[in-house]
Every structure is written in C-alpha cells, then in structure tokens.
Amino acid sequence: MTPEIETNAKLARLLEPRGLGRYRGYGEMLAAIDRLGHRGATVAEVGKSVRGEPLLAVYLGERTISSRTRTTVILSGVHPIEWIGIEAHLSLLDRLAGADLGERAVIAFPIVNPDGVRQVEHNLREGRRRFVRHNARGVDLNRNFDARWHDRGISQRLLPFIFASGKHPSSEPEVLAIAHALSARRIDRALSLHSFGGAVLYPSAATLWPIPDRAEHRAWARKIARAADDKPYRATSCATWAKGFTSGGLELDWFHDRHGAVSLLVECSRGGIGPRPSRLFQPFAWFNPPALEEVAERLADAFMPFARGMKL
C-alpha cells in the first residue's frame, strides 16, 4: 500500500456532503479484501496492472483443485467508475466466506482495473467530473477478452476511442492475469458486476443469434432479476439489451464460449441521478446510487444461490 493511499482522509467524508453516498476509496477496498484473509480466504497477487498496482484474486471454498473441481468466478471493477459493482461484490464475498461451499471453489477478482479505480478516486478528491472507462493505456478491458475479439460491432467501429479493444486479445496485463489464473479451472458459473441500468445479461454480446444453452441462462437471469430489487431488473441477452449493438471481446462471452460457464453480467442498480438534476453533471452519480449499502446487500443476497452453485 502506498503512503499516498494510507494518508488520504476517508473518501466517504468528501462524498457524503455532495450526496454521492458513503463510498470507500481504493485503500479501504484493499483493506476489506485483506480482511477476507482472516476469514478463511486466500488472497493472492496474480499480476500487476499497467501502473504496477497488485491484481488480487480471492480464493474461497475447495482448496484441493483437480480438473473436476467446479468453480465460480466473480469479477468487478472492470469499468473503473462502476463502484456499486465492487461494493456488491465485497458484500457477496462476505457472505461466501461464512458459507459452506462444499466441494465448490470460488475465485474472485474484486478490482480488475485498479489503475482506473485510483484515477476515479483522484478525480473525486480533486472535484473533477470525469468519466473513466479504460485502463492506464486507454483500453476498455471489457473489449479485450479473447472471445470473438475480431468481431467489431457498429459501436466499436463508430466509437473506437470509447470501446478501444487493445492491440490483440488479452493484450492488457489486467485481462491476461485473469486468463492465466483461470487457465486450468473448470468454471461453470461466472458473474461480472457492472453498473448501471438494472439488468441481468447473458450471452451473447457478439451476436444476436441465441446461444444453445439459452434456457438455463435465461432462467438464472430472471431469478436474479426478480430478487435484485422490488421492481425487478431486466433479464435479456446482452446484444438484445444493447439494442442490437453487438460487441466482441467481452468477459461475458469469454466465460461462456471458452470455459462453458453459465455466464452473467449484471448492471447493478439504476444509477444515482434520481430527483437531483445537479447530479446529471457528475459522472460518478450516473453509475453509483447514494444508498450503496442497501443496494449492495440486496444484490449480494440475490447472487448467493448462483455463486454457491445451487440448482435452479
């Protein structure tokens, strides 16, 4: 942990008066991950970000790994401004650390894009209203996975700077570290937590064609969508949700196409603009609701049966 992170005042004290919610800063997120280590989890560094931050994986459940060990993988912080996904993830890990996982293994990557998260925190502390989507090299990590990477959808062709997919599949250290850490695993459940939009999405992102195991995906998506909020989230395929704007290189397709997992991408919450138009000009508020604890706890409960590998 760098001195700069340690000496910073709690971010929540700056955000709360602005109506942005009591969000934790990067140093506090790391401390929360570290605390999981005292509750039976193994926390390991699996790589370094472009700027040298640790890429952390949290291991829970079965430790004797064979090629048959069923594994759940959870990601968040792929897009660095989507902090409610990280908060929901940490709540979920808190529950999983206290649960009997039987013979299941769980591997979690709570902060996939640490350089971006630090940039977002820096902007918040400086009062800069900036939208941050990329890693430190300007790549959208959720276009860099090795799944139909060459299939550029219209949005990627029209807006190559926003949806920058990198030089080649897994060209970014953050994505490569995940691929290496999971290379010998039998992954049957995958969950990636983004925001916002209140939706549970399933493959494909790259094509409008239905996947062969669509029924199982749709059933899980609907179950989680109902449990996520009093007004249920939408449950649909990613390409349908994006109004037909297909995209290659998503983690959602990578877990499904490469690993054979039931793979879900959740757009957590409905954002935080609500009745306060002043928040319209604060990108952080687009993605993150002020009532973070309430949203994160409810989502963690909604994700538990899926993450634990229970049957429908």
Ligand SMILES: [Zn+2]
């Ligand atoms: Zn996202």
